[in-house]
Amino acid sequence: MSAVLTDTATVTPPGRVLLRRQRVRPGKVLLSVLGLVLALVWVFPVYWMMLSAVTPDAILGSVTPSFLPWNFTLSNLESVLTDSGFLNALGMSLMVTGLTIVLVLAFAFFAALAISRWRFRGRKSFILTVLFIQMLPAEGLFIAQYQMMSSLGLLNQVIGISALYVAMLIPFTVWMLRGFVAGVPIELEEAAMVDGLSRPRAFLRITFPLLAPGLIASGVYAFLQAWNEFTTALVILPAESAQTLPIWLRSFLSASANRGINWAEVMAASTLIAVPVIVFFLFVQGRMTSGLVSGAVKG
Structure with a gap:
């Protein structure tokens, strides 16, 4: 895979602005995306536990899951x-x-x-x-x-x-x-x-x-x-x-x-x-x- 080139600005002492080519490695980007996906997989069970704690039991047991606290309640706690x-x-x-x-x-x-x-x-x-x-x-x-x-x-x-x-x-x-x-x-x-x-x-x-x-x-x-x-x-x-x-x-x-x-x-x-x-x-x-x-x- 070829590297991606991006332009970054550099200010020199006299005040002139120069453009410098910065190499963005695709492998590093892929590793960052993979790390983000793994972090989401790890965080999701914790989020689901906390979301279920503030969701009524009747709605929690419904066929269609809800991933946002639309029916927020403190009765369970x-x-x-x-x-x-x-x-x-x-x-x-x-x-x-x-x-x-x-x-x-x-x-x-x-x-x-x-x-x-x-x-x-x-x-x-x-x-x-x-x-x-x-x-x-x-x-x-x-x-x-x-x-x-x-x-x-x-x-x-x-x-x-x-x-x-x-x-x-x-x-x-x-x-x-x-x-x-x-x-x-x-x-x-x-x-x-x-x-x-x-x-x-x-x-x-x-x-x-x-x-x-x-x-x-x-x-x-x-x-x-x-x-x-x-x-x-x-x-x-x-x-x-x-x-x-x-x-x-x-x-x-x-x-x-x-x-x-x-x-x-x-x-x-x-x-x-x-x-x-x-x-x-x-x-x-x-x-x-x-x-x-x-x-x-x-x-």
């Missing part, structure tokens, strides 16, 4: 928000997710720091064990997890399901944070110690700010996994009063035997479940790169 089951599940999910994030980041950070900064006996075995645990299928542990939580009296408890989430997320989080810790040269701490800082203060003032993007990225991963997890919560939280949001969403299917599935309310509930994820990401995304340069200079 109001119905979900006034459901006591949704509010209870929301509180349960917030407590479980918050506790999981704090514990995962604390344990994984110190483990990643240890295997990246110090050489000790059994270090390689520990790293291989972490990798091996990550490869274990979660479904194969359900019976043992249920019996363990039942014997400890932690079924339908925040601490019980949070402990399992922490154990599930720590291996991958350790590997993620290990890369961030290893990427920060230890010479920065040594230079700060030469300037008079102690090792703990050098770490807190120099190295720790540089690890902030890694901690935030790991926190986002832990948040998404704990917030959306379904199968483990289904086993460990059998009581209706202790359901998390993904488990509560299943109640629409159990009610379908009598009155059918209200897809408009299902989409409204799914939209509300996605809102905390969007808010959390918007809150932390600006801080994911803020620590890349902070802390590199003492003072």
